[in-house]
Amino acid sequence: MAQNAIAGAMAGIGEHCIMYPVDSIRTRMQVLSVPELEATVKNASKKQLKNNRNLWRGVYSVIVGAGPAHAVHFATYEFCKEKINKQLAGDSIIRAPDSLFEISNQVIASSAAGAIATFAHDALMTPFDGKFFLKLLKQRMQLQDSTYKSVRDCAKKVYTAEGIKAFYISFPTTVSMSIPFQSVQFATYEYCRSILDPEGSYNPKAHMMAGAVSGAVASSVTTPLDVVKTLLQTKGxxxxxxxxxxxxxxxxxxxxxxxxxxxGFFRGFRPRVLTNMPSTAISWSVYEYFKWFLASDEGDKFVDRI
Incomplete structure (x- = not known):
């Protein structure tokens, strides 16, 4: 679990930091108070986006929250997936490695483990690492007309103006979106990986392709909930x-x-999908690499030193 947690932390930081500017565009397109921004973003030239440095505003909040959040998420997912897989294997009549029955078991186990990991992560981590607290600050600072000087300044002003409730107002929506999103993502990833890499070995190309497909599918079906969540988190x-x-x-x-x-429920659909495809591919690629590395002899020495 230590190896999975470390690999998950690295995957989360890498994924969110690399794709942060695109996520900022998605947030701005979903904010109903600035509808003209959608046309602006669509017609933006490369030069305009390059000079728009405030696309990176709030990135430190992601670094602080993504590491521990993904560490818990991936460690819990791997633990639950293994347990559920064993239970399903014990109840199965067909156990051939390449059978359709076993693939369906893998999809069911991955989907269930993803839901459990997401619920446990959101329930346990919120009071401690402030995931929703940090996510709200991130989206407030991503707004084009944001006047906040830093993450700390944003937190102070939001708390003064709106109170502690502002940081958790979208909690039910976020949880209701996270569970189906992660369930679909994990199930799709495991299914695609089983097709692209039946042997289950370390295969960077298969991990990246499976991650991209899973990110696109999961983000597509949960976009309406994401639009509602963004409105709640930026209403202040x-x-x-x-x-x-x-x-x-x-x-x-x-x-x-x-x-x-x-x-209206599909505002920002394209940047959301364009964000999640590469970001999920990056996340799974980084995660699988570190999981493979940490399972090696060099990785064992690294974990022991930590």
């Missing part, structure tokens, strides 16, 4: 009184539907 910075006074998932969803219809 909005000048729109209806959005600013929004109190929960149902009201936020109603605002989006009334103003934009069904299409």
């Amino acid at each position: 910075s909005s000048n729109d009184l209806e959005i600013k006074n929004c109190n929960g998932f149902k009201q936020a969803a109603s605002i989006i539907y009334d103003r934009y219809g069904i299409k």
Whole structure:
């Protein structure tokens, strides 16, 4: 579990830091208080994006939260997947390695383990590493008109203006989105990996391709929930009184539907998918590499030194 936790921490930091600018664009496109931004982003030239340095604002909040969050997530996932796989194998009649039955067992185990790991991670880590606290700060600082000087300045001003509730208002939405997202992602990844690399060996190309597909599928089906979550997490910075006074998932969803219809729930769809495809590919590639490295003799020495 120590190896899985270290590998998970490295995967989380690498994934979020590399893809942070694209995630900033996705956040800005989903914020209803600045609808004109969508056209601006679509027509933005490479030069404009290069000069827009504030796309990196709030990246330190991700570094602080991603390491421990992903460490718990991946360690729990691997533990649960192993236990569930053993249980399913004991109940199975067909045990051939290449059988469709075993592949379906792997998908079921991965999906269930992903849901358990996500629930445990969100429930246990929130009071300690402040995942939702950090995520709110990240999205507030990603806004184009953000006036916050630093993560600390953002936290202080949000707390003064909105109180402690502001940091956890999207908790139910985030949990309800994280569980299906991670379940779909893990199940899709394990399925694709079993097809691309039946032997289950360390295969960077297979890990990257499976990660990209799983990220695209998972992000596509959970985009509506992500739009609602973003509205709740950025409402304190909005000048729109209806959005600013929004109190929960149902009201936020109603605002989006009334103003934009069904299409409103897919604002930022393309940058979300474009973010999750490479970021998930990076995450799984880094994770599988460190898991392979830490399982080697050199890796054992490294873990012992830690």
